[in-house]
Amino acid sequence: MTPDLEAVGLSKTFADFQAVKNVSFTVPAGSFFSILGPSGCGKTTIMRMIAGFLEPSSGDIRIKGESVLGVAPNKRPVNMVFQHLALFPMMNIADNIGYGLRRQKRPKAEIARKVDEVLERIGLPGIGQRKVDELSGGQKQRVAIARCMVLEPDVLLLDEPLGALDLKLREHMKLELKALQEAFETTFIYITHDQSEALVMSDQIAVMNQGRFEQVGTGKDLYYRPQTSFVAGFIGDSNCWEGKVESVDATSTLVRLDNGSAIHGVFDDRTSHVGDSVDIFVRPESIGISRNASDFLDCENRLSGQVHDVIFNGAASRVMLRDSQGGTMIEVALPQSGGSTDLLKGESVHIGWRAAQSTCFVKGAV
Amino acid sequence: MTQMTARLGFFVLLMPLLLWLALLIIIPHIDMFLLSLRERVGVGEYETSFANYLILFTEPLYIWTFVRTAVMSVLATAITLIIAFPVSIYIAKIAQGRLQQILFMLCLIPFYVSELVRTFGWMILLRETGIVSNFVQWVGIVDRPVEFLYNDAAIMVGLVYTSMLFMVVPLVTTLESLDNSVIEAGYDLGGSTLSVMREIIIPHAAPGIMSGCIVVFMLSLGNYLTPIMLGGKDSLWFTEMIYNQFIVRFNWELGAAFGFMLLVLSSAIVWAMLRLTGQTLAKTME
Amino acid sequence: MKSGFKFLKHTFSVFAIGAVAVQGANAETLRLLTWGGYAPDDVVEMFKAETGHTVEVTKSNNEEMIAKLRATRGGGFDLAQPSQDRILGPQLEFGIYKPIDISRIDQGQFIQSMLSATMANTTVEGRVYGVPHVWGTSGLVMDTAAAGDIVKDYTDLCDPAVAGKVSYRLKRPTLIGFAFAMGMDPFAAYSDEAAYKDIMDKVESKLIDCKPNVKTYWGGGDELMGLVRSGEVVASMAWDTGGWKLNADNPNITFVAPTSGALGWIDTFVLPAKGRADDAAYDWINFVMRPEIAAKITAAAGNFTASSGADAFAEESLKARYQASFPAVAIDNIKWYPPVPGGLEAIEGAVLDRVKAAQ
């Protein structure tokens, strides 16, 4: 099956600034594809090239196998939900949604029927005659999506559509958007700088940084098997240390941190050499914590230290620990079940994790 | 007690505005209306009647001038709008930074000189021995001097030129308030330039269009120098009639009737424009 | 209370003037409503130095002067300068002037014939309202090389040979001039409204016939000068000074007295009914009528004054142009405007309106 959308070697240069650098990806039909990256990394630029508002400097964009280069935005089988929604304030809701159908010169009765249908599907039946500013943020959101979906586009582009909503509504809309995408069975391309949005909704996520795609994969892949130092640092929380490779053997690598501590780690399918400068990432939830050193006999990394602080945040509670050997600050997840919930400041504890849990990246390598 | 003081304070604050309205607008108009009702029956003798209005409506010249002034002003307003709209879109949406400022300044430049000088400028350009005439001869379109002055087209050029700024400013202001992404959404959902213009840009700019049109229409209707100096021997303009009655003919009574009719005319046309486009004055003044 | 205030104001001015060490025991501000060129800056300066009076000049024309005075019922100005034919009618209808105390005027400085004629023309109920100041004529300004052989009188402006190259104003002097050129005497018909209307009807049809010949009806002096200087207009009805000014640049262009006679006007001094600075007004009149001062005004305005002996001080070039335009017979043939009786404006206005509207 041909993918709904394919970008090949896409680049965009503004004057002297390259905003998008040689980006390629494929989005299978009916999937939810996210582009995740910090603000300013070039996400919107990619989106505008797909929608047709920007001409790529090089590369190709294919929709259902056909190149759309040179096709005007109003002729492309893609629609876009804008960052601030861009509903037409001069029209009521029904006219907003019917706008695209009117452009296709559909009969009036058909337009009215389709508008009613789509309003039904987004759970807002009967609001057609209201004005745009009479709707709540979440309702506007849904109308903006309905306005595109009524045209049955091959691909729907969404540019940080939840950015303007408050936290609570955003959490709710994440699930709803996913449900809408499944209901419409349309390919969604979703831009965000919020990893949780991307992780919750997406089938595939591309992590983007400074105009490049760092890694494309499922949420799980990115979380557990980051391929670059940027992805490891950007997705989820991590302890991050710098050090030098001291020795390499078949199963693990020994890294000496700058403060003298030694950490066992693994390289993600890359060979490293003694003396390389590396970054080591260890997730707080990968580290076990206990009052008994004997709990970690099977761990390659075993440390002890003082509790510096306990941060209670429900399921995401943390202990900040100062390593008694090198003085490094280590963030450790504090499970709310088990024997360690009563830790006190200043108490001595033991921690340990497997070498496989500390991911290392050689500095400067891409 | 406090409510009393508050109310008093409100009136004290409002007083300058009320005084201004009363002294400069309402009282002179009442005075003018009363004057227009006086009929001169002899040297220094007057009677109250509508005779002056009757003269206006029975003398074909006056009616013709009245209608002509109104039609030409509406036309000038329409032409100004047609020229100013693309210019405003360019300034508000396409031009960036410095270019935007320069274009805006260009619209302002005509107002660096007085109306008289501005009109003389056009006379120098358009006259038989003027620059435009020499240019078309030089290009070879014609082989003898052409008079571009002293006709209705010259009046139109002068009126449109003078009015440009007053149309561009409200248009640019409203167009700038239209989010670019709303226009892009219009294209994205399949709109052509024409339909985006008709369904999105023009409806959004409607209040700006209206206030621009009202100002330009009033300015054209009340213009005195431009039609007279550029119009030549057939330039009939209602303000000239009013001036003639007041100053040349010593007939203040008829002049007042004319002036009052001009007020009625402009109010009526503004009202009609608002009704026609479904706007309210309040919305237009936002 | 009011006089107290005035007294204070006077004392204040006395102090102010005293500081400049001039005589003026009762220096005033003279608000003068006049024509362009009639109160040149240097004359105003000299007047102030000599008398201590300050002069505030407002430039205007006949119609606006009367309209302004009418609006304030004769207030706002202390001295005005309408033409002599525009004093009687407005005075009868609106009462905007006050009589002149002839004893306070230095009559010896005036050309006697002009003084007595003006006084006679501006006498209402035995009281004199005006004395003459500047006089001049209107006739034809033309490019003699292009139109000299064709245009001898106003009606020749309608000759097809100069079609599209002539101009005149759409104002009452044009009506009067055409009437004379058509062999009628409108001044004689002033007192007979029916006869006057008859004359005006004939003039009206002539002007309507003539309309296609006219390039444009000129409005202001600058506009006319531009038209003639550029050669777009070769002959126009205009003031003598306009022709003389253009003559300085182009010897072919000059003022020509039409065969039916140039129309002569005299601008006067009148006292507005509510003028407050009569002393200064009389001082000004006597000051500017001195021959050497009058010559300065002639230089600025381009027209001669009623000051006797000022000719001696006038510029030679101006005198030469004057003599070229006015051979002795032409001077005798000047038609001086008599006072306009009220009511004629209505007849003339209707005629002018119809000419303007004619297609």
Ligand SMILES: Nc1ncnc2c1ncn2[C@@H]1O[C@H](COP(=O)(O)OP(=O)(O)O)[C@@H](O)[C@H]1O
């Ligand atoms: N029209 C433009 N001209 C010049 N630079 C631009 C333009 N549009 C975007 N950029 C630059 O390109 C980079 C990427 O922008 P964008 O794609 O909007 O980022 P994101 O959507 O990821 O926040 C930014 O540094 C921005 O300043």
Ligand SMILES: [Mg+2]
């Ligand atoms: Mg963006």
